[in-house]
Amino acid sequence: MDLNVKITVLGAGAIGSLWAVALKQQQHDVQVWTRSSDSEYSVNYQDLNGNTHPLLFTANSVEHLSQSDLLLVTVxxxxVEVALAPIIKLIPNSCLIVIMHNGIGSHEAVKALFSNHCVFYATTSQAALKADAKLQHTGNGQTFIGSLFSANSSYNVLTEVFNQALSPCYWQDDIMEPLWKKLAINCAINPLTAIYQCTNGELANKNYQAQLIQVCNEVTLVMRAEGYRVKNDELYQQALTVINATADNYSSMNRDVFYQRPTEIDYITGYLIHRAKKFDIAVPVNTQLWQTIISMESSYHA
Structure with a gap:
């Protein structure tokens, strides 16, 4: 793969659009694959300095997809499985697949879909907000990328492409470790901000600390059982750091509940509960949060 890459970004949400913009600004040939059949996708991008950039992308081009060097999946x-199924036969075997979403748990379906492709997982703490055609980059963060199915570090060029677009980006031999660390932060912040319909920063208030600490303690037990070294209050301190750094932001789950959309709770807290059962570890606080979100979702159209 040379450094002028033909890219398809599957998913035109905030993070997908942010990466599409950043990759396009590095002169890569980027198209966006959306749920509509439109042949163009436009976005009015506001960068971290407040400058706006109107950008136009090719969209939903079968020809572009069939020639893509890289497919970035941000749904x-x-x-993931539903979005990929209709286009799977259009993706060339030489195309690198990068899956980037909150939570863990799509990898079994992805592995079954892509037996002939190099598949990578990525996790990012870059932050963006999207409303209609307006896209705002709201916070810088780091991105980790690695192969979930083989220890293949020969794709440093992939890291380089991402790093030039939105730095920093690091290659990770064990991508599950940063995925778990992101999961821990998501378990701490997403359900609480969704249930209480508050900003991330409001979780710094003392009335939320007991729940935050309990959530993090339960995640710590499961992560240790998974083989990761985690100090006693490490996850809680990391959660507080993120809460303070993103104080004015709403979590994705908060917005999903606000707009009465399906949440990713089954791939965040649900995945934690699934792994906890394997190790016979009780996670009552996380289980209660999971049940509350599921109940909220089921009442959307009641």
């Missing part, structure tokens, strides 16, 4: 975790 929500529960949409």
């Amino acid at each position: 929500k975790s529960f949409q």
Whole structure:
């Protein structure tokens, strides 16, 4: 893969659009694959300095997809299989696949779909907001990328492409570790901000600390059982750091509940509960949060 890459971004949400913009600004040939059949996708991008850039992308081009060097999948975790199924036969075997979403748990379906492709997972703390055609980059963060199915570090060029677009981006030999660390933060922040319909920063208030600490303690137990070294209050301190750094932001789950959309709870807290059962570890606080979100979702159209 040379450094002028033909890319398809599957998913035109905030994060997908942010990466599409950043990759296009590095002169890569980027198209966006959306749920509509439109042949163009436009976005009015506001960068971290407040400057706006109107950008126009090719969209939903079968020809572009069939020639793509890289497919970046940024749909929500529960949409991955459904979004990929109709286009799977159009993706060339030489195309690198990068899956980037909150939570863990889509990898079994992805592995079954892509027996002939090199598949990578990525996790990012870059932050963006999207409303209609307006896209705002709201916070810088780091991105980790690695292969979930083989220890293949020969794709440093892939890391380089991402790093030039939105730095920093790091290659990770064990991508499950940063995926778990992101999962821990999501378990701490997403359900609480969704249930209480508050900003991330409001979780710094003392009335939320007991729940935050309990959530993080339960995640710590499961992560240790998974083989990761986690200090006693490490996850809680990391959660507080993110809460303070993104104080004015709404979590994705908060917005999903606000707009009465399906959440990624089954791939965040649900995945934690699934792994906890394997190790016979009780996670009552996380289980209660999971049940509350599921109940909220089921009442959307009641």
